Each structure stands twice: as C-alpha cells, then as structure tokens.
Amino acid sequence: KAGVTQTPRYxxxxxxxxxxxxxxxxxxxxxxxxxQQTPGQGLQFLFEYFSETQRNKGNFPGRFSGRQFSNSRSxxxxxxxxxxxxxxxxxxxxxxTGSYEQYFGPGTRLTVT
Amino acid sequence: AQSVxxxxxxxxxxxxxxxxxxxxxxxxxxxxLFWYVQYPNQGLQLLLKYTSAAxxxxxxxxxxxEFKKSETSFHLTKPSAHxxxxxxxxxxxxxxxxxxxxxxxxxxxxxxxP
Numbered sequence: 287k288a289g290v291t292q293t294p295r296y297x298x299x300x301x302x303x304x305x306x307x308x309x310x311x312x313x314x315x316x317x318x319x320x321x322q323q324t325p326g327q328g329l330q331f332l333f334e335y336f337s338e339t340q341r342n343k344g345n346f347p348g349r350f351s352g353r354q355f356s357n358s359r360s361x362x363x364x365x366x367x368x369x370x371x372x373x374x375x376x377x378x379x380x381x382x383t384g385s386y387e388q389y390f391g392p393g394t395r396l397t398v399t
Numbered sequence: 400a401q402s403v404x405x406x407x408x409x410x411x412x413x414x415x416x417x418x419x420x421x422x423x424x425x426x427x428x429x430x431x432l433f434w435y436v437q438y439p440n441q442g443l444q445l446l447l448k449y450t451s452a453a454x455x456x457x458x459x460x461x462x463x464x465e466f467k468k469s470e471t472s473f474h475l476t477k478p479s480a481h482x483x484x485x486x487x488x489x490x491x492x493x494x495x496x497x498x499x500x501x502x503x504x505x506x507x508x509x510x511x512x513p
Contacts, residue, residue: 290442319501329489329503342500376442378501386499387433390442 288313290379290391298397304365307394311358311379317341318360319388320352323374335360336382364396372398401426401492405504413512418462418477420507422490425471431499432473433491434464437506443489449473460484485511 291310299305311318319342320332331344335354354360358379364371374395378388406421424430431450435443447458454466460483464475473490490504 328505331500331502334498334500342498378443386431386493387445387448388501389445390435392442393440395440 290377290389292375292377292391292394294394295392296395296397298399299367300399301367301369303367304363305367305396307362307364307375307377307396309360309362309377309379309391311360311377312389315379315381315389316358317380317382318354318358319378319380320360320362321376321378322346323376323393324372329376332362367398369398372396400497401430401494401502403490403492403502403504405488405490405507407507408505409508409510411510411512412480414482415479418475418480418484418509420475420488420490420509422464422473422475422504423471424473424490424492426492426494428494428496431493432464432466433493433501434458434462434473434475435489435491436460437487437489439486446475446488480509480511482511482513485509 293308317336319334322330334342338354349365352362374393376393377391380388402425404423433448434446437443447456449456449466457463462477488507491501493499493501
C-alpha cells in the first residue's frame with residue numbers, strides 16, 4: 287500500500303498571504319488528522335476529519351481550517367499567515383477500527399517571511 | 400482526557416549500550432499507547448503499539464516497550480544502540496472516551512555516541 291502523501295513538501299509564503307496544504311491518506315483510511323510541529327511547541331493537534339466531517343478540533347485560531355473530500359483526501363488552509371505559522375505540518379491517516387494507530391506523511395515545511 | 404510525560408528531552412548513549420526512553424501516561428480508561436520515531440525532515444514512523452494484549456510489545460528495529468499499569472509507564476528500550484537510532488522519539492496515548500484522539504509527549508532526542 288502506498289503511504290500518506292503530502293503536497294507540497296516545501297512552501298515559502300509572505301506574511302498576510304494564505305496557503306493550502308494537501309494530504310492523501312492510505313487507501314481505505316477514512317480518518318485524516320493534521321498536526322503542527324514547531325521546536326518550541328512540539329506536536330500540536332489541529333483537527334481530525336472522518337467521512338468529510340470534522341470530528342475533533344485542537345486549540346487553534348479560526349485562521350486554520352480544513353476539509354475532507356469524498357475520496358478521503360484532505361486539505362488544510364491557513365489564512366492571513368503570521369510569522370509564527372512557520373512550522374512542519376503533518377498529516378496522519380488511520381483506520382477507524384482496532385487500535386486506531388496513525389500513519390504519518392512526510393510533512394509540509396511552511397516558512398513564512 | 401489523556402496525557403503523556405516523557406522524562407528527559409535529550410538522552411545520549413554510547414553505541415552498543417542500552418537505550419532507555421521513559422514515558423508515563425495518564426488515562427482514566429484503558430489506553431492505547433504508541434511510540435513513534437522521527438528522523439530529520441521526515442514524518443513520524445510507528446515503532447510499536449500497545450493494544451491491551453501482551454504487556455511486552457516488540458517493534459521494528461529491535462525496539463520493545465513494556466506496559467506497566469501499576470506504574471502508568473510505557474518505557475521504550477533497545478538492548479544495543481546503533482548509530483542509525485539517533486532520532487527524535489515520541490510517546491503517544493489515545494483512548495475511546497476521547498474519540499481516540501492522540502496525545503503526544505514532547506519528545507526525546509536520542510544521540511548515539513560512537
């Protein structure tokens with residue numbers, strides 16, 4: 287099975303712009319979660335989608351949003367970028383049965399200048 | 400809700416020595432526990448998982464972890480460190496009463512000294 291894929295792998299944006307990141311889960315996985323990883327804050331949960339519905343949400347401002355499509359692919363959008371949004375954004379997919387382990391993609395490195 | 404504490408943000412071991420990375424969890428219901436490894440500029444890779452079956456869990460690359468309910472611990476060990484083990488390690492917990500949402504520890508950076 288192919289793993290979780292994320293595009294693009296690297297992005298450089300300017301403060302005030304918006305950005306959209308994409309994630310394709312493992313085939314058959316219907317749950318997709320997003321995380322922000324920074325040296326200072328570690329791994330922080332953004333949100334989880336399952337069958338096109340947001341199931342859980344972390345403590346992030348409304349500038350961070352996401353959606354999931356019927357094929358389980360997910361996108362994450364950040365509007366009005368701030369310097370502090372520079373981070374590695376990780377996507378993870380999982381089956382909703384069993385132990386629910388998550389499988390991570392390689393991440394998108396976002397740099398805001 | 401659940402939480403995880405990883406003791407020691409940085410651990411250094413000599414090549415060939417025992418690796419011990421500590422993880423303590425908090426959960427009011429039976430948890431699922433996981434260890435992930437992250438190499439520079441990569442995503443997280445699942446090392447092993449505890450799913451209420453055997454308390455001693457074996458994972459990839461020679462790692463294993465033991466679930467100890469009385470100590471609320473899930474420490475990661477490897478008998479003999481290899482240079483390629485140098486990476487960041489994350490412990491995570493999830494449980495059914497919070498929709499199986501993952502809660503990660505702050506990570507432990509492992510350095511292997513030749």
